[in-house]
Amino acid sequence: xxxxxxxxxxxxxxxxxxxxxxxxxxxxxxxxxxxxxxxxxxxxxxxxxxxxxxxxxxxxxxxxxxxxxxxxxxxxxxxxxxxxxxxxxxxxxxxxxxxxxxxxxxxxxxxxxxxxxxxxxxxxxxxxxxxxxxxxxxxxxxxxxxxxxxxxxxxxxxxxxxxxxxxxxxxxxxxxxxxxxxxxxxxxxxxxxxxxxxxxxxxxxxxxxxxxxxxxxxx
Amino acid sequence: xxxxxxxxxxxxxxxxxxxxxxxxxxxxxxxxxxxxxxxxxxxxxxxxxxxxxxxxxxxxxxxxxxxxxxxxxxxxxxxxxxxxxxxxxxxxxxxxxxxxxxxxxxxxxxxxxxxxxxxxxxxxxxxxxxxxxxxxxxxxxxxxxxxxxxxxxxxxxxxxxxxxxxxxxxxxxxxxxxxxxxxxxxxxxxxxxxxxxxxxxxxxxxxxxxxxxxxxxxxxxxxxxxxxxxxxxxxxxxxxxxxxxxxxxxxxxxxxxxxxxxxxxxxxxxxxxxxxxxxxxxxxxxxxxxxxxxxxxxxxxxxxxxxxxxxxxxxxxxxxxxxxxxxxxxxxxxxxxxxxxxxxxxxxxxxxxxxxxxxxxxxxxxxxxxxxxxxxxxxxxx
Numbered sequence: 001x002x003x004x005x006x007x008x009x010x011x012x013x014x015x016x017x018x019x020x021x022x023x024x025x026x027x028x029x030x031x032x033x034x035x036x037x038x039x040x041x042x043x044x045x046x047x048x049x050x051x052x053x054x055x056x057x058x059x060x061x062x063x064x065x066x067x068x069x070x071x072x073x074x075x076x077x078x079x080x081x082x083x084x085x086x087x088x089x090x091x092x093x094x095x096x097x098x099x100x101x102x103x104x105x106x107x108x109x110x111x112x113x114x115x116x117x118x119x120x121x122x123x124x125x126x127x128x129x130x131x132x133x134x135x136x137x138x139x140x141x142x143x144x145x146x147x148x149x150x151x152x153x154x155x156x157x158x159x160x161x162x163x164x165x166x167x168x169x170x171x172x173x174x175x176x177x178x179x180x181x182x183x184x185x186x187x188x189x190x191x192x193x194x195x196x197x198x199x200x201x202x203x204x205x206x207x208x209x210x211x212x213x214x215x216x217x218x219x
Numbered sequence: 220x221x222x223x224x225x226x227x228x229x230x231x232x233x234x235x236x237x238x239x240x241x242x243x244x245x246x247x248x249x250x251x252x253x254x255x256x257x258x259x260x261x262x263x264x265x266x267x268x269x270x271x272x273x274x275x276x277x278x279x280x281x282x283x284x285x286x287x288x289x290x291x292x293x294x295x296x297x298x299x300x301x302x303x304x305x306x307x308x309x310x311x312x313x314x315x316x317x318x319x320x321x322x323x324x325x326x327x328x329x330x331x332x333x334x335x336x337x338x339x340x341x342x343x344x345x346x347x348x349x350x351x352x353x354x355x356x357x358x359x360x361x362x363x364x365x366x367x368x369x370x371x372x373x374x375x376x377x378x379x380x381x382x383x384x385x386x387x388x389x390x391x392x393x394x395x396x397x398x399x400x401x402x403x404x405x406x407x408x409x410x411x412x413x414x415x416x417x418x419x420x421x422x423x424x425x426x427x428x429x430x431x432x433x434x435x436x437x438x439x440x441x442x443x444x445x446x447x448x449x450x451x452x453x454x455x456x457x458x459x460x461x462x463x464x465x466x467x468x469x470x471x472x473x474x475x476x477x478x479x480x481x482x483x484x485x486x487x488x489x490x491x492x493x494x495x496x497x498x499x500x501x502x503x504x505x506x507x508x509x510x511x512x513x514x515x516x517x518x519x520x521x522x523x524x525x526x527x528x529x530x531x532x533x534x535x536x537x538x539x540x541x542x543x544x545x546x547x548x549x550x551x552x553x554x555x556x557x558x559x560x561x562x563x564x565x566x567x568x569x570x571x572x573x574x575x576x577x578x579x580x581x582x583x584x585x586x587x588x589x590x591x592x593x594x595x596x597x598x599x600x601x
């Protein structure tokens with residue numbers, strides 16, 4: 001589904017922050033991306049989300065070389081990827097329901113066609129009672145689940161979650177992990193960037209460890 | 220991972236329909252039900268395999284609650300309708316629009332007044348008959364009157380009679396003087412214009428043939444000066460209007476960009492959830508068109524009301540020094556049709572400027588995101 005080959009990335013004239021990355025994200029796979037702070041996890045997530053282009057190497061996403069993808073085509077390709085940002089990036093003036101429905105709304109879908117799905121998904125992530133609530137009054141864990149629901153609503157083939165448990169307590173972290181595992185069981189490939197070792201110990205999955213800009217993959 | 224069930228998800232992509240999503244959501248729901256003790260999240264491999272993911276706390280929702288109908292508020296616009304910066308922008312636009320419309324109104328009024336002076340003067344021509352030895356003034360006046368009426372373009376010829384002439388001279392010679400004792404020239408006032416303007420050379424020739432003492436004064440010197448003054452006033456008015464509109468444009472553009480800067484996170488979120496640039500621009504355009512139109516309409520409406528109030532004041536304070544001065548300078552405070560048209564145009568231009576600025580800002584923000592994507596070296600700088 002996603003293929004990296006000898007990928008390197010540097011910011012400006014600085015040293016390469018990512019070096020010689022070669023790996024695949026197979027369909028329906030589940031992996032943790034980990035490494036010490038500053039190892040380049042977020043940068044790699046941005047490469048996976050196509051919000052950065054590598055300075056060298058080849059990245060193929062859904063069979064397309066991302067260096068040849070036009071600006072007009074990029075949003076269409078991104079729709080196949082769900083992303084959960086570390087800082088959630090919810091719109092504070094929209095309710096939980098409206099935030100989750102946003103990806104469908106921007107695709108021009110009628111509300112009647114997705115209303116029940118959004119409500120069902122919100123119930124699934126345990127926010128059935130918080131449907132009409134605005135993000136500023138949600139807890140960190142609730143915001144995280146809204147962000148996850150928003151990433152899932154259009155059934156992406158790949159879900160990228162950057163530190164999805166970074167702002168929540170351990171029980172909530174376990175709960176969020178369970179959500180992502182169940183999602184993966186339904187067929188979505190999942191990449192979780194985290195430096196929470198205890199979280200990774202809770203689930204046997206492929207580990208991608210970034211250190212000094214290089215990646216080691218443990219299947 | 221090896222015992223993961225086959226994915227029920229259809230191949231993702233833009234072409235998938237709501238029915239498929241509904242089916243998948245139903246599978247998610249059913250998946251929840253299949254796992255007692257963890258109604259909202261799967262233990263799945265995590266929970267069942269090695270038990271390292273403990274079942275989380277049961278969701279408080281019962282199945283009855285799930286069936287409870289959900290009441291949603293009307294869907295909010297993606298770009299928030301009103302906030303403090305939006306209201307401030309409306310105020311700024313209203314003030315600048317008010318000043319611009321005021322300038323438009325005053326300029327059109329001054330131009331109309333100047334044109335009216337010019338046309339009033341140029342519609343009159345005076346014939347002066349100087350007294351001469353043996354000239355029968357009354358007969359000469361009649362002869363001149365008859366002769367000039369035959370010239371095409373002359374519509375009326377009015378002899379300024381003795382009484383009127385005496386009144387004209389009274390300020391200098393005092394009341395009760397005898398006009399016959401002084402060699403006072405007499406006047407014939409012609410109204411010209413209509414469909415064709417008279418041929419002044421022919422008129423002079425007719426006068427020379429009829430009464431050689433008659434001199435034609437076509438007010439050209441006076442008219443030329445008035446025309447020059449009117450043109451200067453118009454030019455000055457349009458210059459001020461141009462400056463005012465430029466100041467309004469810059470203020471509106473920078474104020475809009477300021478408000479847009481506060482909405483950049485919305486652009487980013489929309490961009491990252493797969494919105495196309497045209498869609499994002501459309502959302503902001505609609506919102507900012509309404510803001511621009513509202514502000515400009517408030518300003519333009521206030522300016523129109525001010526002109527109406529001044530017109531009413533002028534009507535009710537006739538023959539007062541202040542009214543006379545104002546009337547002399549501006550004429551009647553009734554906006555000509557061009558004034559109303561100008562105000563409407565200013566409102567539309569300001570609304571369009573606000574709209575286009577928001578569109579341009581969205582395009583620029585998206586371009587910047589794309590630029591960062593293409594050149595990671597700019598990430599740190601931005």
